Amino acid sequence: MSETTYIEAITQAMAEEMARDERVFLIGEDVGAYGGAFKTSAGLIERFGPGRVIDTPISEIAIVGAASGAALMGMRPIAEMQFIDFITCAYDMLVNFAATSRYRVGSACPIVVRGPAGGGVHGGPFHSLNPEAMFMNRPGLKIVAPGTAYDAKGLLKAAIRDDDPVIYIEHKYLYRRIKENLPDDDYIVPIGKANIRRKGKDLTILTWGAMIYVADEAADELQKDGVSAEIIDLRSILPFDEEAILESVAKTNRVVILHEAPLTGGAGAEFAARIAEKAFDYLDAPIKRVAALDVPTPYSPPLEAAALPNKAKLLAAIRELLAY
Amino acid sequence: MIETFGLSRDQLLDIEYYLKLTRLLEERLVALFRQAKVIGGLYRSLGQEGESVAAAYALDFKQGDVVQPLIRNMGSILVAGARPADIIRQYMAKGNSPTRGRELNIHFGHPDRDGFIGQISMLGDMIPVMAGITLAGRMQKRNLVGLAFIGDGGSSTGAFWEGFNFATVQRLPLVIIVEHNHYAYSTPTEKQTLANTLADKALGVGAIGETVDGNDVLAVYDATKRAVTRARNGEGVTLLEVKTFRLKGHAEHDNQSYVPREIIDEWSGKDPLDRFEQLLVENGFATEEDFKAIEQRVKREVDAATDEAEQSPMPSSDEVTKGLFAGDGYWS
Numbered sequence: 259m260s261e262t263t264y265i266e267a268i269t270q271a272m273a274e275e276m277a278r279d280e281r282v283f284l285i286g287e288d289v290g291a292y293g294g295a296f297k298t299s300a301g302l303i304e305r306f307g308p309g310r311v312i313d314t315p316i317s318e319i320a321i322v323g324a325a326s327g328a329a330l331m332g333m334r335p336i337a338e339m340q341f342i343d344f345i346t347c348a349y350d351m352l353v354n355f356a357a358t359s360r361y362r363v364g365s366a367c368p369i370v371v372r373g374p375a376g377g378g379v380h381g382g383p384f385h386s387l388n389p390e391a392m393f394m395n396r397p398g399l400k401i402v403a404p405g406t407a408y409d410a411k412g413l414l415k416a417a418i419r420d421d422d423p424v425i426y427i428e429h430k431y432l433y434r435r436i437k438e439n440l441p442d443d444d445y446i447v448p449i450g451k452a453n454i455r456r457k458g459k460d461l462t463i464l465t466w467g468a469m470i471y472v473a474d475e476a477a478d479e480l481q482k483d484g485v486s487a488e489i490i491d492l493r494s495i496l497p498f499d500e501e502a503i504l505e506s507v508a509k510t511n512r513v514v515i516l517h518e519a520p521l522t523g524g525a526g527a528e529f530a531a532r533i534a535e536k537a538f539d540y541l542d543a544p545i546k547r548v549a550a551l552d553v554p555t556p557y558s559p560p561l562e563a564a565a566l567p568n569k570a571k572l573l574a575a576i577r578e579l580l581a582y
Numbered sequence: 583m584i585e586t587f588g589l590s591r592d593q594l595l596d597i598e599y600y601l602k603l604t605r606l607l608e609e610r611l612v613a614l615f616r617q618a619k620v621i622g623g624l625y626r627s628l629g630q631e632g633e634s635v636a637a638a639y640a641l642d643f644k645q646g647d648v649v650q651p652l653i654r655n656m657g658s659i660l661v662a663g664a665r666p667a668d669i670i671r672q673y674m675a676k677g678n679s680p681t682r683g684r685e686l687n688i689h690f691g692h693p694d695r696d697g698f699i700g701q702i703s704m705l706g707d708m709i710p711v712m713a714g715i716t717l718a719g720r721m722q723k724r725n726l727v728g729l730a731f732i733g734d735g736g737s738s739t740g741a742f743w744e745g746f747n748f749a750t751v752q753r754l755p756l757v758i759i760v761e762h763n764h765y766a767y768s769t770p771t772e773k774q775t776l777a778n779t780l781a782d783k784a785l786g787v788g789a790i791g792e793t794v795d796g797n798d799v800l801a802v803y804d805a806t807k808r809a810v811t812r813a814r815n816g817e818g819v820t821l822l823e824v825k826t827f828r829l830k831g832h833a834e835h836d837n838q839s840y841v842p843r844e845i846i847d848e849w850s851g852k853d854p855l856d857r858f859e860q861l862l863v864e865n866g867f868a869t870e871e872d873f874k875a876i877e878q879r880v881k882r883e884v885d886a887a888t889d890e891a892e893q894s895p896m897p898s899s900d901e902v903t904k905g906l907f908a909g910d911g912y913w914s
Contacts, residue, residue: 317747327693364681
């Protein structure tokens with residue numbers, strides 16, 4: 259066991275997979291000599307050489323496209339977006355080429371596209387994205403969003419070993435803010451499996467990414483009032499653990515969905531619809547959603563704080579839910 | 583005696599076979615289209631068959647070389663070994679086509695298994711993908727070369743530029759053929775670019791650029807072969823402009839009303855098959871009898887392929903959700 263930050267967990271996962279499998283390589287902007295804009299790939303070029311840690315021009319289409327072409331040839335590329343916001347520049351390549359390759363022509367395209375996501379660090383409109391919903395309606399992709407160092411490592415390893423394209427959303431707010439003791443032995447966290455982060459009986463908070471800590475704070479507060487909240491850390495957005503969600507709702511009969519991306523058309527809408535379709539009889543109150551306001555993420559701290567979800571907004575929604 | 587760039591008489595007749603196969607297979611597809619047996623659109627390469635075949639003929643498929651056609655480069659995948667029956671099945675959306683009815687026309691092929699990879703419809707996207715295929719080939723120490731086709735219209739896309747630039751910077755073993763057939767759907771080249779030649783696009787990224795007469799089969803073979811040799815020797819990317827003309831509309835539904843008649847007449851007189859056959863006869867490589875024998879063989883093969891495709895079943899609707907992800911065994 260050794261104490262590891264979230265970002266170190268990501269670096270370790272890449273290094274261990276590159277050591278384990280010579281087909282694995284990293285491609286992106288400033289990932290080599292500089293070690294990545296956030297130092298996520300620090301030390302990798304020294305260890306694996308420039309042939310497997312490839313610095314590219316500022317060309318997200320080329321990064322994802324070249325990763326996809328190499329994947330068809332049996333390689334296992336990790337494509338880094340310097341900020342996950344720039345995945346939008348490669349959206350076409352991901353949703354039209356990589357996502358459809360197996361279904362259209364039977365060609366496996368096992369790439370991982372990863373990069374720093376999320377707000378709370380005053381990154382402004384183009385360095386704060388939570389992109390999961392943009393990809394949910396494009397069949398052929400998997401999407402994961404770890405919230406802990408343990409999951410960051412285990413899910414990245416699972417993504418690299420997966421035979422299909424995976425979008426790996428890492429939250430940059432968590433990079434150096436959380437530390438955990440991680441096992442020394444090799445492990446993976448299976449894609450598609452949620453983690454019941456806290457067991458409870460009065461309501462379910464369904465969330466993922468950095469929002470799991472907002473859920474923790476709210477649950478602690480509720481505890482003081484004798485309310486027991488269950489927290490589901492979804493971890494995998496696609497495929498998602500429908501069974502875990504439905505089981506929890508069947509037990510607590512109340513659910514609030516919390517996510518950092520804007521409300522309208524967010525991933526929460528799909529989960530709410532699924533719960534309404536499959537667990538309506540178990541619900542004692544309407545499904546609640548707490549999410550970012552429907553605006554681009556603003557830069558200035560008071561504006562950003564107003565736009566993003568937080569403990570107060572979550573608690574207000576939960577109080578309504580309990581009072582229904 | 584004409585320079586044949588190392589091609590033997592047998593190889594010259596082999597090229598003649600692929601040229602004839604491309605043309606007659608397309609003519610058969612037109613007949614099937616008119617019988618409503620082709621489900622989607624039909625995109626002709628009439629007048630452009632020469633460069634598709636000659637360029638692919640410069641590759642070494644035994645070495646693992648990979649060609650990536652666009653819609654009008656059916657000739658290139660025939661050279662790579664694509665089966666006419668599979669191509670007809672694709673057009674007819676059959677359940678035992680290479681894509682089992684999921685994809686259209688020549689959008690099929692696995693680079694490693696088949697030596698060719700079908701395009702997606704977003705023009706330009708295949709250039710970064712071919713960069714990745716050749717990057718993988720280099721990592722795997724396979725000494726393979728990639729040949730990517732793009733058009734005068736497709737070379738306006740951002741994906742083309744990103745992939746072309748990245749491949750050039752990495753000195754990847756990639757040859758890009760810009761097929762200058764003068765129209766992208768209805769848009770003439772002067773509305774795509776003000777560059778003097780499409781080969782000039784190489785200047786901006788530091789690649790080698792060259793222009794060749796696309797209706798001169800041997801000239802295209804020679805220019806591609808030289809580019810392939812440079813690529814294999816680690817000398818980097820070549821952008822080869824082949825000047826040709828699209829003698830039909832964008833697809834069968836398009837009557838080409840936007841193209842002046844005299845231009846079509848002018849280019850009809852430069853037919854690459856006629857020119858190649860004349861050259862073979864004039865230089866004593868072949869006789870009219872040889873061409874007749876090749877044509878008979880091609881007709882037999884196209885007939886047999888048509889029968890095979892027509893007898894093939896449509897896909898079962900039960901399969902619609904299968905093969906999206908690994909693990910269901912659908913493609914194995």
